[in-house]
Amino acid sequence: MNHTLKNPALAESGHRKMDWVIDRMPILAKIRERYRHTPVFQGQRIAISLHLEAKTAVLAELLHIGGATVSITSSNPLTAQDDVAAALAERGVTVHAFRGANADEFDQLHQRVLDIEPTLIIDDGGELTERLHTNRRALADQVRGGAEETTTGVTRLKALAKAGKLLYPMILVNDADMKHLFDNRYGTGQSTWDGIVRTTNLVVAGKTVVVAGYGWCGKGVAERARGLGARVIVTEINPVRANEAIMDGHQVMTMHQAAPLGDYFITVTGNTHVIHADHFARMKHGAILANAGHFDVEVDVRGLRSLAVDTVPGRTPEITGYRMPDGRILWLLAEGRLVNLAAGDGHPAEIMDLTFGLQALSLENLLSHPRAPGVYPVDPAVDAWVAQIRLEALGIAIDHLTPEQKAYLSQY
Template structure:
């Protein structure tokens, strides 16, 4: 039996209930699972995974194990591991090293334990495994056949490694696939971010001003859901094209310095550091709520916020902390500035992650069937199209096909 690093193994029954629920709402993975049970396409592989360890992720890890692989998993964020799900997954044949609330040192140790499996394939989120495989565990990198990256932040880190000529194995950029970023980033992040904010605060959104920093696909989703909840939306951007998009989508566009005076909610979705910082805290109104939906906890400058505060106070839930400013204003920070949709919620809906995790599993298969040199690669168009088609099929939706005349007219014959 595999070894595990868990805090509360007795919580497994709750985790099994969660996994069973989402399994029933992930038909694409269900179809892949039926094939994996029979064909075992991953037999002999050792897969290391760093993803937010909640129920949908657990279903993916179990699927890869059913496909024949030895699988070890940890969480890609110290606050996004769900202890009951981790315990349940450990009872389903997957090696689990994860618990909620890990310190920085513990977080690194958990990743090191996952890499002890000596992976031949990886699934990464934010480049956590890749960073170690090119640093403290570089001796293991030579046997890695490749992997898949989940996030915008991770893609940026991989492209930087590739430009520097330092990336030692091929990585498929799942985040950039149409069936990922158009749905997971936009609709998944849009809904789950607000799920986390509303669950932890229990406050109304309608009639308030929401400031969204960043108008990539994730920012679009957050802004669109805010407007749907009745908020006035301000977008801050550094990219003039995206700023024009936000403007023509009906949002106000201004600098964070200007928006700081107006916002009731501030949500960062940029993948960058120091987006909301000291000069902005000094200008915010009493009661402003700060949340981050980007991968790392650096977008809201939490260190500066703590240095400014003269006192802290508890909020409605454990995910809400109030920082009292010298003039008596209180700014409320959610989930310690970490990913609010997972640290204060359950992450993206199951139907959304069904798309992304199907791309992950199929991309690993594609790497085995079509080996590549070290570098970054897009998801195969055939894989993307298959996931899209199966999604429609699962909903009972059919679409038109080109006639022979139309195919010839478009020059595709």
């Protein structure tokens, strides 16, 4: 088994991380026990592009236990954890990932993952799908389908499907209730601030936080900022979400108006150049810029670099200061990439247990219910099962409709 790793000797640390989260992921534990007796993926080859940290490694190992040949890389050059990659390689999964890959290396790592000629894929942001529709198109005919993790990836898939160009069925895991209501909101909210606070070691209380985008991820980031004592400003392009932010108690204004007010700026939109040169020119000295969307384009990093007269090192490698011609320094976290993963450990284990349970079960569903090329929601029964198992793990029981209540609801 050939791997692409930075240092295999780091495996011991990675094993400790994996063992820590396994005990806190009851949904995957229940699925794993079933897979040990019923290898539902026997004969399947699964290619994965996800942020390669401990929770992701547990998912990859789970699919291997389920009988699949699994090959994995990281969906972001800065989110691979080298110790986890080394540990996963010792657990039967082919790993092509290391932190800090440049653009060419990042592409090659994905190409190597696709060399297994996958029958199923799990994607994050459409990295595998992009290649399977361009320079690896010859492999697409044998792909029975896959599952997409993120809002950004869902947007790209819907565009492909609308154009009639999507070559295989994809399950939109991101749109499932047990994903976006929890992973996007509570996971992104907590992990974004974990990444920012551990990197900067600065207070949030009393500061002004500007959150660009008020989807489920933006809601979570704004909610946690307020919980930490910040004043929150939301910028939006959607009038409905803008009204929602107002009703949630936040200020709403344009980024042009917010630029001189913010101490922290966090982009959560999935779009490009949400913060750009006009905004940089209006920001106060010491403003901190972070991205919790998918790609490193939400903050115009190239534009920021071109404006700067020089750079200033921060307290950690994840912080870079850009000195403007007038002497102001703007601090960029994690090169504008995902701050919660590039400068942290990502979402909590209990949150990713939900999302990765949906991923594994959606791949099963594709095998048992073949579909034509297109985009599809998660089976409601799968969503409900994950919700129920989570409640059982917490020791919580809920009410059920009585026959009388069911009859009442069916009246017209």
